[in-house]
Amino acid sequence: MTDNQKFLAGIILGAAAGVAITLFLQSEKGKEILSGVKDWADDATDGLKEKMETFDDSVSELVRKGKQFVNDLGETKESL
Numbered sequence: 001m002t003d004n005q006k007f008l009a010g011i012i013l014g015a016a017a018g019v020a021i022t023l024f025l026q027s028e029k030g031k032e033i034l035s036g037v038k039d040w041a042d043d044a045t046d047g048l049k050e051k052m053e054t055f056d057d058s059v060s061e062l063v064r065k066g067k068q069f070v071n072d073l074g075e076t077k078e079s080l
Helices: 003-026 028-079
Strands: none
Touching: 003 028
């Protein structure tokens, strides 16, 4: 089999796979699976957003405490 024949066979197999996937996703079972995947992705996105907000709050609190520590350290140094 020559390189051109391998390339053509790859193109044909790729097109056939694309058609098969498209037909499957258009069926009722495919639509159910696609809907489930979309719901899972939405839930994952919401969960990630919540975790990022919590992380942002935690970082802000750590920065605030760090600034307070530095201020307290400066005041302690001045009083010595």
